[in-house]
Every structure is written in C-alpha cells, then in structure tokens.
Amino acid sequence: MPSHADRNCAAPAGGRSSPGTGRLSIVGIGPGGRDQMTGRARDAIAGADCIIGNGLYLDQIASLLPGKEIIRSSMGKEVERARQAVELACSRAVAVVSGGDPGVYGMASIVLEVLEHSGLDIPVEVVPGVTAATAAASRLGAPLSGDFVVISLSDLLTPWEEIERRFGLAFQMGVPVVLYNPRSRGRRDHLAVALALAMRHLPPKTPVGFVKDAFREGETQTITTLGEAMDRIGEVDMHATIIIGGRETRIWRRGEDAKWIITPRGYERKYLY
Numbered sequence: 112m113p114s115h116a117d118r119n120c121a122a123p124a125g126g127r128s129s130p131g132t133g134r135l136s137i138v139g140i141g142p143g144g145r146d147q148m149t150g151r152a153r154d155a156i157a158g159a160d161c162i163i164g165n166g167l168y169l170d171q172i173a174s175l176l177p178g179k180e181i182i183r184s185s186m187g188k189e190v191e192r193a194r195q196a197v198e199l200a201c202s203r204a205v206a207v208v209s210g211g212d213p214g215v216y217g218m219a220s221i222v223l224e225v226l227e228h229s230g231l232d233i234p235v236e237v238v239p240g241v242t243a244a245t246a247a248a249s250r251l252g253a254p255l256s257g258d259f260v261v262i263s264l265s266d267l268l269t270p271w272e273e274i275e276r277r278f279g280l281a282f283q284m285g286v287p288v289v290l291y292n293p294r295s296r297g298r299r300d301h302l303a304v305a306l307a308l309a310m311r312h313l314p315p316k317t318p319v320g321f322v323k324d325a326f327r328e329g330e331t332q333t334i335t336t337l338g339e340a341m342d343r344i345g346e347v348d349m350h351a352t353i354i355i356g357g358r359e360t361r362i363w364r365r366g367e368d369a370k371w372i373i374t375p376r377g378y379e380r381k382y383l384y
C-alpha cells in the first residue's frame with residue numbers, strides 16, 4: 112500500500128536548521144568524477160548539509176562530502192530515498208544526488224511526485240547533469256548530431272513488451288538509438304533481442320558503439336558494426352551505454368586503429384567542405 116510523506120514537517124532530532132527553512136536540490140552529478148559536474152551541481156552540493164544518494168554516486172563525489180551528513184542508499188530503494196529526502200528537507204538543506212542527469216532515468220520524477228503528494232511547501236530545484244547518452248557519444252565521436260532516440264532496456268518499471276514495441280518504432284525511424292541499462296544478470300537476453308530488431312531495419316554495416324564506465328576509472332570503448340555486435344555482447348554490462356547508428360551514421364577510420372563514429376548533420380547537402 113503506497114503511503115505518502117507526513118504533511119507535518121517535524122524538526123529533526125539534533126537538526127542544524129530550524130523548521131520551515133529547509134530546501135531540496137535534486138542534483139545531476141554527471142557520468143564520472145567531479146570534473147564532469149556542472150558548477151551549479153557543485154554549488155548545490157556545497158550548499159547542502161545533508162546528502163542522500165546511491166553509494167556508487169556518493170563515492171564518485173567523495174571529495175565534496177567531508178563535513179556533510181551522508182545518507183547512503185542502494186538501488187531499488189528510490190521511493191524510500193525520495194520520501195526520506197522530502198521529510199528531511201522540511202528543515203534541512205538536502206541534496207539528492209543522481210548519476211548523469213536526474214531527469215533521465217534518475218531521481219527527479221520520483222522526488223517531485225513524493226513532494227507533490229506530500230502537499231509540503233518546500234523550495235525545490237532540479238540541477239541538470241551530463242547524461243550517459245551525451246557522455247558516451249563524446250567518447251565515440253559525434254554519433255548523435257541530429258534527432259535520436261533513447262530507450263532503457265530495464266523492465267523493472269516498464270513492461271518488456273512495451274520496450275520491444277518502442278524498439279520496433281525507433282529502428283523504423285532510422286535515427287541513432289541510445290540504449291541505457293543494456294544488461295544485467297536478470298536480463299541477459301534483452302540486448303540480443305534489441306540488436307535482432309535493429310537488424311530488421313538497418314544494414315549490417317551500421318556502426319555500433321559501446322562505452323563502459325564513461326569518464327570513470329576503467330573506461331572502455333568499442334566501435335563495431337551491427338553485423339558483429341551480437342558476438343560482442345559479452346563485453347556489455349550495466350555500466351555501459353550503447354549507441355546504434357542510424358541510416359546515415361558512418362565510421363571514420365583514422366589510421367590503423369583509431370575509429371570514430373559520425374552521424375552527419377546534413378551540412379554536406381548545403382555546403383562544400
């Protein structure tokens with residue numbers, strides 16, 4: 112039975128601020144270390160006295176956390192985390208950290224929904240961050256230069272049949288498709304299904320890029336083709352983002368080993384260069 116946050120803001124035991132002075136920031140911290148954060152994200156963390164987030168993301172910004180109260184949470188506990196953040200924000204400056212951008216498969220919507228249901232009048236801001244799609248794209252070249260589609264392979268909150276239906280539509284469009292949450296132990300086959308669907312609409316030479324742990328320690332990048340990607344899905348895990356090119360996407364071979372992916376924006380149709 113879903114329950115809502117308590118409408119009455121109670122003063123926290125030992126809290127540092129007085130009731131009614133709280134505020135809430137939902138902060139996107141980007142894909143990697145603190146270099147990948149925006150200035151506003153850093154300021155929002157600096158200005159908060161209580162930081163709530165998934166352990167992985169808190170570790171990513173550990174150097175910004177001394178002196179703060181830290182509440183570590185884990186994957187799958189997002190609703191609980193959102194409720195706790197709203198309750199604490201009655202009287203504290205709270206920052207909820209979210210990897211990448213908080214509005215892209217992140218914490219922004221659940222925190223705002225909990226706040227909406229609570230009826231509490233707490234100032235709130237959503238601080239954008241660099242999302243995995245653009246972080247991964249930058250490592251591969253310029254694969255997302257025009258329209259593109261973003262789909263998550265996670266069926267925890269969206270039924271798999273619906274995800275499959277969306278894939279079919281996306282690949283028919285012929286624009287690049289970015290896959291978030293491509294693989295986990297419980298979902299080994301989803302990526303294979305997605306690639307098979309892509310093969311129905313796109314030629315085997317279509318570029319495909321995998322970027323694992325973009326802007327984090329141990330980052331890897333792979334540039335391959337749709338025809339060969341199926342044999343390489345063993346390299347993909349939940350820390351990877353996959354970009355499947357569109358009809359116009361191509362690989363730029365630069366010397367022996369270096370490869371980049373480019374989706375032309377269309378300048379070639381108007382200009383000579």
Ligand code: SAH
Pocket residue numbers: 142143209210211212213214215216217241242243244246247290291292293322323324325326327349350351352353
């Ligand atoms: N809010 C996040 C996305 C969370 S969903 C954002 O805007 O980026 C989690 C998925 O994001 C992962 O399964 C992976 O597909 C992708 N992801 C997040 N950080 C990544 C990184 N540093 N490198 C590659 N993929 C990443």
